[in-house]
Structures are given as C-alpha cells and as structure tokens.
Amino acid sequence: MKGVIFSIFNEMIEEKFGLELWDRMIEETKPVSKGIYTSAQSYHESELFSYVGLLSKETGISVEDLVRTFGHFTLIKLSKLYPDFLVKDFKEFLKTIDSVIHAEVKKIYPDAGLPSFTYEDPAPNQLVMIYKSPRKLCHLAEGLIAGAAEHYQTKHKLSQTKCMHLNDPHCRFELTIGE
Amino acid sequence: MEAEVLSKNEELLKRALYRERQARFKAEDILEKKTKELYVVVEHLKKQITDRIEAEKVIKRNQAQMIQSEKMAGLGQLAAGVAHEINNPVGFVTSNLQTLKKYSLSIKKMISEYDSLVSSVQSKDIEKSVSFLTELAKTKEKEDIAYILDDLDNLVKESIDGTNRVKEIVKGLKSFARLDEAEMKEADINEGIESTLKIVWNEIKYKCEVIKKLSPLPMIVCFPGQLNQVFMNLIVNAAQAIQEKGTLTIESFVEKEDIVIRFTDTGSGIKPENLEKLFNPFFTTKAVGKGTGLGLSVSYGIIKKHKGDIFVESQVGVGTTFTIKLPMKGAAL
Numbered sequence: 392m393k394g395v396i397f398s399i400f401n402e403m404i405e406e407k408f409g410l411e412l413w414d415r416m417i418e419e420t421k422p423v424s425k426g427i428y429t430s431a432q433s434y435h436e437s438e439l440f441s442y443v444g445l446l447s448k449e450t451g452i453s454v455e456d457l458v459r460t461f462g463h464f465t466l467i468k469l470s471k472l473y474p475d476f477l478v479k480d481f482k483e484f485l486k487t488i489d490s491v492i493h494a495e496v497k498k499i500y501p502d503a504g505l506p507s508f509t510y511e512d513p514a515p516n517q518l519v520m521i522y523k524s525p526r527k528l529c530h531l532a533e534g535l536i537a538g539a540a541e542h543y544q545t546k547h548k549l550s551q552t553k554c555m556h557l558n559d560p561h562c563r564f565e566l567t568i569g570e
Numbered sequence: 571m572e573a574e575v576l577s578k579n580e581e582l583l584k585r586a587l588y589r590e591r592q593a594r595f596k597a598e599d600i601l602e603k604k605t606k607e608l609y610v611v612v613e614h615l616k617k618q619i620t621d622r623i624e625a626e627k628v629i630k631r632n633q634a635q636m637i638q639s640e641k642m643a644g645l646g647q648l649a650a651g652v653a654h655e656i657n658n659p660v661g662f663v664t665s666n667l668q669t670l671k672k673y674s675l676s677i678k679k680m681i682s683e684y685d686s687l688v689s690s691v692q693s694k695d696i697e698k699s700v701s702f703l704t705e706l707a708k709t710k711e712k713e714d715i716a717y718i719l720d721d722l723d724n725l726v727k728e729s730i731d732g733t734n735r736v737k738e739i740v741k742g743l744k745s746f747a748r749l750d751e752a753e754m755k756e757a758d759i760n761e762g763i764e765s766t767l768k769i770v771w772n773e774i775k776y777k778c779e780v781i782k783k784l785s786p787l788p789m790i791v792c793f794p795g796q797l798n799q800v801f802m803n804l805i806v807n808a809a810q811a812i813q814e815k816g817t818l819t820i821e822s823f824v825e826k827e828d829i830v831i832r833f834t835d836t837g838s839g840i841k842p843e844n845l846e847k848l849f850n851p852f853f854t855t856k857a858v859g860k861g862t863g864l865g866l867s868v869s870y871g872i873i874k875k876h877k878g879d880i881f882v883e884s885q886v887g888v889g890t891t892f893t894i895k896l897p898m899k900g901a902a903l
Contacts, residue, residue, distance in 0.1 A: 398593075410582050417589075427589050429597040431604075 392439060392526075393496075393503055395430035395472075396465065400439060403464045404446070412449070416442050433502065436526055455530045462534020463541070470542050481543040482518055482568055485536065486510055506532070516569050522562040527555045529562040536564065545569070655739050655772045659732035666725045666732075673722060676713035683709055743769060757794035759829055759896070760784045760822055766801040767820075774809035778818045778835075785823040790898055792876055797896075800869040800880075804833045804892050807865065811837025811890060828878075828895040839886040848882055 404413040417426035420441040424434050443461075447454045470477050476492055478484050489508040496503050506524030513519065522532050533549060540547045546569060553563035687702040710716075763784065774780070808818045816836035823830055840848065849870040873880045877897050884890040 410586055414582050414585055425589070425592075427592040427596065429593045429600065431597055431600040 392434055392436040393430065393500060394428040394432045394434060395469075397424075397428035397434055397439065398430060399465050399468045400442065400461060401426075401428065402468065403461060404442075408446075408450075412446075416445055420445055431500075433500075433504075458528065458530040459534035459537070462531040462536075463538040464534075465531075466535045466538025467542065470538075477542065481540060481545040481547070484539055484543070485518060485520060485566075486512075516567060518566045518568065520564040520566065522564065523555075523560075527562075529554060529556070529564075532562070533564070536566070652739060652743060652769065652772070656736055659735045663729045663732040666729045669721075670725055670729075673718045673725075676715065676718055679713065680706070680709055680715060739768060741765075754791050754793055756789040756791055757797075758789055759787050759792075759797065759831060762794055762798045763801055763820060763822065763831070766798045766805065770802055770805050770809075773806060774818070777812045777815060778809050779816070781817055781819045783819065783821040785821075787822055787824060787829055788898060790829060790896060792896070793872070796872045797876070800872050800894070801831075801833075803865040803869050808833055808835035808837060808890070811835055811839070813838060816889075824898070825895075827899065828897055831894040831896070832891060834889060834891040836889040839888055839890055840882070840884040841886055845882060845884060849880070 401413060404416065413426075420438070422434075422438040422441065424438060428434060443454055443457050446452070446457055450457075452460075476484075476487070476495070478487055489510075493505045493508075496505060504525075506522055506526070506528070508523075509521045511519035511521070520532075520536075522529055529551065533551070536547070536549060548567045550565050551562060552565055553559035553561060555562050683702060683706045687699060687706055690698040690702055763782075767780065767782075805818065805820075812818075812835060818836075819832075819834040821830075821832040821834075849866050870880055873894055873896070879895045881893045881895075882890065883893075
C-alpha cells in the first residue's frame with residue numbers, strides 16, 4: 392500500500408485524536424516501518440489494519456466505520472494535493488478513477504497494487520461502480536465516494552448490493568446522484 | 571505536574587520530529603535513486619536515438635548506392651546502344667573517305683595531265699598537245715572519271731549525313747545525360763522524350779514502331795535528367811515486353827493542373843498479382859542478370875520527388891500503359 396495513504400492516516404489520527412494516540416499506536420503495534428512513511432514507498436497494508444484494529448478497540452467505533460471515515464478524510468486530503476484530478480462533476484470524477492487517476496498513479500508508481508473499477512451507467516442520475524481488490528477495502532471506497540460527494544457538494548445515496556466480505560466475487564455500489 | 575506534561579509533550583514532539591526527519595531522509599534517498607535511474611534511462615534513450623540516426627544514415631547511403639548502381643546499369647545499357655549507333659555512320663564515313671582518297675588520286679592525275687596539256691598548248695607545240703590530249707582521254711577512261719564525278723556527290727552527301735547523325739546522337743546524349751544536374755531547372759518534357767528516344771533508338775527500333783502524340787507543353791521546373799531516366803526505363807521496358815513486333819505510343823498533354831505523359835505498349839502485359847509489386851525495389855520478372863529490379867522503383871522515387879504520380883494499367887496479352895502525372899506548379903521541392 393502506498394506511503395501517501397499512511398501519511399494521510401497519520402494526519403487523520405493526529406488531527407482527530409492527537410499526537411499522543413498516534414505515538415502510542417506505533418508503540419503498541421510495532422510496525423516494520425517504525426511509523427516512518429514516505430509517499431514514494433510502499434508498506435504492508437497489515438500495518439494499517441493493525442492501526443485500525445487498535446483504534447477500534449480504543450474508541451469502540453467499528454472497524455468498518457473507521458475505514459469509511461478514513462476514506463472520507465483521504466479524499467478531502469487528496470483533493471487538496473492533486474486538485475487537477477477533480478474534474479467538473481461528481482459522476483464524471485467517479486468515472487475517471489479507473490481510467491485516469493489510477494493510470495496516472497501507475498505512471499509514478501508502476502508497482503502500485505491498485506483496485507479495479509468497472510462502471511455501468513444506467514441513467515444520468517445513476518452510476519454503478521464495481522470494485523475488485525484483493526485487499527477488500529470496499530468500506531474505504533465507500534468513504535472515498537462520500538468524500539468526493541462532499542467536495543462536489545452533491546447529495547447521493549449509495550447502496551452496496553454485493554460485497555467481497557460476503558463471498559461475492561466483487562463489491563457493487565449502486566449510486567443515485569442528487570436529491 | 572505541569573512540567574511533567576510539558577516534558578511528555580516534548581518527548582512526543584521529538585519522536586514525531588524524528589519520524590518526520592527519517593521519512594524525509596528516505597524520501598531524499600528515493601529521489602536520488604530515481605534521479606540516477608532516470609539519468610541511466612535518458613542516457614540509454616540518447617544512445618538508442620544516436621544509433622537509430624546512424625542506422626538511418628547507413629540505409630540512406632545504401633539506397634543512394636543502389637540508385638547509383640541502377641543509374642550505372644542504365645548508362646551501361648545506353649553506352650552499348652550508343653556505341654552501335656555511332657559506329658555505323660563512322661564506319662561508312664571512313665569507307666567513303668578512303669574511296670574519296672582514291673578518287674582524289676585519279677583526279678590529281680587528270681589535273682596534272684591537263685596542266686601538261688595546257689603548257690604544251692601555250693608553247694604551241696601541236697604534236698605534244700595532241701599526244702597529251704590523247705593521254706588525257708585515255709586516263710579519263712582508265713580512271714573512270716565519269717563514274718567518279720557521278721559518285722563524288724553521293725559520297726559527300728552520305729558522309730555529311732553520317733556525321734550529322736553522329737552529331738545528333740551526341741546532342742541527344744548531352745541532353746539525356748543531364749542525369750547528375752543537382753539543381754532543378756525549367757525544361758520541356760517533350761524535348762526530354764525526344765532525346766531519350768534518340769538514345770534508346772538502337773535498342774527498340776527492330777521491335778517497336780513508335781507513335782508519338784506529343785502536344786505542346788509548358789516548361790516545368792524539374793530535374794530533366796532524372797525524368798529522362800524514367801522515360802528511358804519505361805521505353806526500354808515497353809520494348810522488352812514486346813515479343814516480336816509491336817507499337818509503343820507515347821502521348822503527352824496537359825490535363826487540369828498536370829502534365830500527363832503516357833506510354834502504351836502492345837507487349838505481353840503484366841499479371842495482376844505482379845501489378846502491385848511493380849514499384850517495389852528489387853522486384854523483377856526478368857531473367858537473372860537481365861534486370862536489377864530497381865528501374866521502376868527508382869522511377870517511382872523520381873516521380874514522387876517531383877510531387878507527381880505514376881500509375882500502371884495492364885492486361886495480359888494486350889499490353890501495358892504507364893501514366894505519369896507531373897504537377898505544372900509545385901514540382902519545386
């Protein structure tokens with residue numbers, strides 16, 4: 392998993408829970424990286440899962456909700472780091488993730504393990520996103536979508552009709568955009 | 571208590587700062603490594619580009635050599651034909667001159683006897699005069715002066731014709747051999763066709779009746795020698811395609827913005843499957859050693875260089891038509 396995700400996670404913990412908790416999380420989970428992350432390198436995703444597991448225990452918030460919140464936070468951060476990728480509207484943006492954003496990521500980090508998205512576009516106010524990733528981070532994707540909706544100030548309803556955690560071959564997000 | 575909190579916060583910040591610094595070092599390290607990698611890649615690309623440029627130069631050089639050798643082959647073919655064309659008139663002019671030399675001896679003899687007669691008449695020596703007169707009549711008879719006088723005009727006329735023919739051939743050669751003129755210049759395409767025909771005449775005269783339908787054309791800016799090379803190729807090919815006897819029709823005319831030159835032969839024709847390969851380098855249906863397979867590809871190159879087009883239509887057993895279109899404007903490179 393790319394270092395930028397860990398850096399953003401670090402930022403979120405510091406911002407929302409304080410430096411002390413972040414320091415303790417490193418102390419307790421003893422990551423191989425020693426909590427030193429640079430965006431140019433990859434780190435094992437188990438480090439993130441350990442942090443989230445610990446955080447869930449500490450706060451009583453479910454892992455899924457924490458990952459979702461992290462997705463939301465990540466999108467807002469990324470939108471500030473890479474404003475050029477935020478195309479004109481919410482739906483268009485979601486559709487560029489696979490073909491434009493992930494393609495750009497591949498240019499800089501050829502070894503990045505990225506999820507794949509395929510799309511169905513049944514109506515102007517609807518979009519179906521089919522998510523596949525061995526990391527099964529559909530909650531993160533859901534949070535990212537929510538973050539994007541906030542950035543575009545667009546209301547949306549999301550229902551997940553299939554989930555890899557329920558042994559489906561992929562996760563399926565059905566979005567209705569607007570009121 | 572407050573001091574304890576402060577010291578704890580300081581510890582926390584120190585650790586956070588340490589992590590940040592380590593991350594920066596790592597990032598700088600990665601940057602350095604990436605920069606080096608990039609440098610190697612750029613160097614590699616540079617080398618590839620230089621190699622490619624070199625390879626292209628070699629290809630161009632080889633192509634130029636091939637074109638040169640095709641030109642030389644064409645010139646060799648020409649030289650043989652031209653040698654024959656020149657040899658023939660030179661032969662009979664030489665023979666005529668030898669005859670004239672003999673005739674001149676007879677005439678000189680006559681004149682010398684005539685001189686003797688004149689001086690004996692002047693000295694009023696009747697007897698001697700009569701004797702010289704008899705001698706003169708005998709010599710006239712013996713040397714067959716009547717025939718000489720009759721033949722003289724023929725020999726001179728024939729010799730002048732012969733030398734004129736040589737002159738014409740040389741003129742044609744000169745005009746044809748503008749092959750290596752590096753610059754474009756204004757030229758009359760019809761003149762090019764005529765001079766080329768003169769050059770290849772020996773090679774085609776036994777097989778081809780040439781029908782010329784050349785309309786007056788405006789001068790165009792071109793490489794005249796190179797176009798002549800194209801015409802020679804097409805004319806010689808046409809003659810070679812004719813088995814025993816046939817016709818080659820050469821037309822030229824203006825059509826819209828182009829000068830059109832058309833060579834139609836009644837030769838054996840080209841098989842459809844060969845038509846598209848016709849302008850490919852080294853494609854030939856001639857026997858080994860008979861053709862380089864470069865003639866038409868070089869011709870194609872020359873016409874393209876003039877921003878023109880060359881097409882072929884052919885029917886097996888009926889004949890072949892090559893059509894060249896040269897833009898009157900915009901031929902300039």
